[in-house]
Amino acid sequence: MKHLRVNSRLFKFVQLAVKSLLQHKLRAALSILGVVCGVAAVFSMLSVGEGAKRESLAQIERLGTRNIYVKAVPLTEMQQAKFRANLSRGLSLTDAHRIQKGCPDVQDAAGLRELKASVFSTMKEVTPLIAACTPNYATLMKIPIGSGRFISDPDMQESKLVCVIGHGVAGSMGALGRIGNYLRIEDSLFKIVGVLQRLESKVGKSGAIRLRNYNDMIFVPLAVANLASSTGTPYGALADPEVTELIIAVNDEKQVLRAVPAVKRIMEIAHGGAEDYQIIVPQELLNQSKKIQRTFNVVLGSIAFISLIVGGIGIMNIMLATVSERTKEIGIRRAFGATCTDIILQFLAESTLLTFTGGIIGILIGFGGVWLISAIAKWNTTVTMLALVVPLLTSIVVGLFFGLYPAYTAAKMDPIAALRSE
Amino acid sequence: MKQNNEPHLIAALGICKRFHVGSSTLKILENIDLRLHRGEFVAIMGPSGSGKTTLLHILGCLERPSSGSYRLNGVDIIAASDDDLSHIRANKIGFIFQTFNLLPGLTVYENIEAPFLYRSCEHLQIKEKIMDSIAQVGLGERVKHKPSELSGGEMQRVAIARAICADPLLVLADEPTGNLDSGTGLEILKIFKKLHAGGAAIVMVTHDRNVASVADRIIYLKDGRRVDEASASKQQAV
Numbered sequence: 258m259k260h261l262r263v264n265s266r267l268f269k270f271v272q273l274a275v276k277s278l279l280q281h282k283l284r285a286a287l288s289i290l291g292v293v294c295g296v297a298a299v300f301s302m303l304s305v306g307e308g309a310k311r312e313s314l315a316q317i318e319r320l321g322t323r324n325i326y327v328k329a330v331p332l333t334e335m336q337q338a339k340f341r342a343n344l345s346r347g348l349s350l351t352d353a354h355r356i357q358k359g360c361p362d363v364q365d366a367a368g369l370r371e372l373k374a375s376v377f378s379t380m381k382e383v384t385p386l387i388a389a390c391t392p393n394y395a396t397l398m399k400i401p402i403g404s405g406r407f408i409s410d411p412d413m414q415e416s417k418l419v420c421v422i423g424h425g426v427a428g429s430m431g432a433l434g435r436i437g438n439y440l441r442i443e444d445s446l447f448k449i450v451g452v453l454q455r456l457e458s459k460v461g462k463s464g465a466i467r468l469r470n471y472n473d474m475i476f477v478p479l480a481v482a483n484l485a486s487s488t489g490t491p492y493g494a495l496a497d498p499e500v501t502e503l504i505i506a507v508n509d510e511k512q513v514l515r516a517v518p519a520v521k522r523i524m525e526i527a528h529g530g531a532e533d534y535q536i537i538v539p540q541e542l543l544n545q546s547k548k549i550q551r552t553f554n555v556v557l558g559s560i561a562f563i564s565l566i567v568g569g570i571g572i573m574n575i576m577l578a579t580v581s582e583r584t585k586e587i588g589i590r591r592a593f594g595a596t597c598t599d600i601i602l603q604f605l606a607e608s609t610l611l612t613f614t615g616g617i618i619g620i621l622i623g624f625g626g627v628w629l630i631s632a633i634a635k636w637n638t639t640v641t642m643l644a645l646v647v648p649l650l651t652s653i654v655v656g657l658f659f660g661l662y663p664a665y666t667a668a669k670m671d672p673i674a675a676l677r678s679e
Numbered sequence: 680m681k682q683n684n685e686p687h688l689i690a691a692l693g694i695c696k697r698f699h700v701g702s703s704t705l706k707i708l709e710n711i712d713l714r715l716h717r718g719e720f721v722a723i724m725g726p727s728g729s730g731k732t733t734l735l736h737i738l739g740c741l742e743r744p745s746s747g748s749y750r751l752n753g754v755d756i757i758a759a760s761d762d763d764l765s766h767i768r769a770n771k772i773g774f775i776f777q778t779f780n781l782l783p784g785l786t787v788y789e790n791i792e793a794p795f796l797y798r799s800c801e802h803l804q805i806k807e808k809i810m811d812s813i814a815q816v817g818l819g820e821r822v823k824h825k826p827s828e829l830s831g832g833e834m835q836r837v838a839i840a841r842a843i844c845a846d847p848l849l850v851l852a853d854e855p856t857g858n859l860d861s862g863t864g865l866e867i868l869k870i871f872k873k874l875h876a877g878g879a880a881i882v883m884v885t886h887d888r889n890v891a892s893v894a895d896r897i898i899y900l901k902d903g904r905r906v907d908e909a910s911a912s913k914q915q916a917v
C-alpha cells in the first residue's frame with residue numbers, strides 16, 4: 258500500500274514536470290538537442306559497429322575456424338626464377354600430403370585451383386568461376402549438395418571428365434543444367450554429376466581470402482585441371498597437380514593455433530625457404546577482428562561519453578536558469594508544505610524527463626540514421642537490445658546527475674526569501 | 680506528531696525576531712506573547728512595518744523565531760525539523776498572503792489543487808473538495824482561468840479557496856481585504872465569517888478597523904511589540 262502511494266506520488270511529480278515543460282516547449286526542445294545528438298550518435302554507432310562485427314564474424318566463420326589456408330602467392334618472373342633455384346615448384350597437392358603426414362593435429366587437407374577457362378553452353382547472365390578441387394573440398398568447406406554427388410575419389414583417381422555445378426549455373430542452363438548432361442569447358446566435354454544447393458550468396462573478402470559464391474561455380478576434379486584450363490598444358494592429367502589454395506582441416510578448433518607453427522615449418526622446408534605461399538588462419542583473423550572491435554568500442558564509448566556530458570551540461574545550464582526564474586514558485590510551494598525532498602523531486606523529474614525525451618527522440622533519429630546508412634552505404638547494420646537500452650539508460654542517468662545540482666539549489670532556498678523575490 | 684489536549688491551539692511565548700543587516704541588528708519582533716483557542720478569530724492591527732507579516736510567518740511555521748517558545752496544536756515548533764514544519768504547513772495551516780502568491784502558469788483549479796501534492800492525508804474526493812471551495816468563494820465560472828485573467832479581488836478569492844480547501848485547523852490571512860474596494864472586501868469578510876462559524880481558528884492581519892471588528896479579539900502591534908488599544912490608536916491618529 259505504501260509502495261503504491263510512493264509510486265502515485267512519483268507519477269504526480271512526472272505529471273507536474275510534463276506540465277511545466279510544456280509551458281516552455283521551444284526552450285525544452287532546444288535544451289535537449291545535445292542529448293538527442295549524443296544518443297542518436299551512440300545508437301547508430303552501436304548499430305553500425307554490431308553490423309560490421311557480425312558481418313566479419315560470419316565471413317570468418319564461413320572460412321571455417323577449424324581450417325588453415327595455404328595460398329599460392331602470384332609471382333613475378335624474377336621471383337619465379339629465384340625460387341626455382343631454391344628448388345621450390347610452387348604450391349601443389351604434395352604440400353598437402355606432406356603436412357598431413359608431418360602434423361598429427363591435421364585431419365584432412367583439400368586443394369583447389371581456380372582456372373581461367375571458357376564455358377560453352379547456352380548460359381546467360383552468369384560467368385561461372387571454374388575451380389578444380391580435390392573430392393574432400395565440399396566436406397571441408399561444408400558445401401551442401403542439392404542433387405547428385407560431389408566429385409568422388411574415383412573421379413580423381415581415374416581423371417574422369419565430370420563436373421559439379423552451382424545452383425545459379427544450373428538455373429541459367431535450364432534443361433541442359435541437369436545431371437547427366439554435358440558441359441563444354443575449353444575443348445573437353447564434362448558430364449554433370451551433381452548440382453549444389455542454393456546458398457545465400459555472400460561474396461566478400463576476409464583478410465586475404467576470397468569468399469566464393471558457390472552458386473556461380475563449376476567444380477571439376479583437380480586431376481583434370483589442365484584439360485579444363487586455357488593456360489595449362491593442353492593434354493593429359495597430372496600426377497602432382499598445381500593448386501592455388503590448400504585447405505588444411507585440424508582435428509579440433511582448439512588445436513589450430515598449435516598446428517600453425519608445424520604447418521609453417523613443413524612448408525618452409527618443402528619450399529626451401531621460398532616465400533611463394535602465404536599461410537592464413539581464420540581463427541587468427543577472428544581474434545584480430547575481435548581486438549579491432551574492442552578498440553572500436555572504446556573509441557565509440559568515449560565519443561558517446563563526451564557527447565552525453567556536453568548534452569548534460571546543456572541540461573544543467575537550462576535547469577539552473579529555470580530554478581532561478583522560478584524562485585517565487587519554489588517559495589510558494591514551500592509555503593504550502595513542499596519539503597526539500599519534494600522540491601528536489603520536482604526538478605529532478607523535469608531534468609530527467611527532458612533527457613529521457615531527448616533519448617527517445619535520439620533513438621528515433623538514430624533509427625533513421627541507421628536506415629540511411631544501410632540504404633546508401635550498403636553497410637550491414639544490426640539494432641540490438643543493447644544499442645537501445647544503453648543510450649536510453651545513459652540519458653536517464655545524465656538527467657539525474659546533471660539535474661541534481663540545480664534541484665539541490667532550488668531545495669536549499671530559504672522559503673521566505675523565495676517568497677519575497679519578484 | 681502527537682496531539683495532546685492542550686487548551687490552546689497556539690501558545691507563543693516571548694517570540695523575538697531579529698535580522699542582521701551588515702553589522703547592525705534589526706529587532707523586528709520583541710517578546711510577543713500570544714495564545715489562541717481552537718476556533719478563535721483574532722485580528723492583528725498595527726502600522727506598516729510593525730512586524731505583522733513577520734509574526735504571521737512565524738505563526739505559520741514559515742520562519743523560525745530568533746528566540747521564544749512556540750507550540751502549535753501541542754507540537755513544539757522550535758524543536759521540530761524542517762520536514763515536520765513542511766508537513767504542518769501542508770496539513771494544518773492555510774496561508775493567505777498579502778500578495779496572493781498564485782502560480783501564474785496554472786489555472787484557478789490547478790492553483791487550488793497544487794498544495795494537495797504535499798498533503799499526507801488521503802483525500803479521496805479532492806476534486807469535489809476543490810470545486811466546493813471554488814463555489815464557496817463564488818468563482819464557479821472561473822475554474823479554467825489563469826490568474827492573469829482575473830481581477831485582484833478574484834485572485835484574492837482564489838488564494839482563500841486554496842488556503843481553506845483542505846479544512847485547516849488554522850487560517851492565517853495577511854490583509855485579505857487590503858487591496859480591495861469595500862464592497863469586495865465585505866464579500867471576502869463573509870467567507871471568513873463562514874469559515875469561523877465552521878470551527879476554524881483564524882488570525883487575520885488588517886488595517887481596517889471595520890474588518891477587525893468581525894474578530895473575537897484584536898491584537899495591536901507597534902514596532903514589534905504588543906501594545907494595548909489605547910496606545911495603538913494614539914499612534915494611528917498621528
Ligand SMILES: Nc1ncnc2c1ncn2[C@@H]1O[C@H](COP(=O)(O)OP(=O)(O)OP(=O)(O)O)[C@@H](O)[C@H]1O
Nearest residue numbers: 698700705707726727728729730731732733734777
Ligand atoms: N529578511 C529581512 N531582512 C531585514 N529586514 C526585514 C526582513 N524581513 C522583514 N524585515 C523588516 O521587518 C519589518 C517588519 O516587516 P513586516 O513585513 O512584518 O511588516 P508589516 O507589519 O507586515 O508591514 P505592512 O503593513 O507594510 O505589510 C520591516 O521594517 C521590514 O523591513
Ligand SMILES: [Mg+2]
Nearest residue numbers: 731732777853
Ligand atoms: Mg505585511
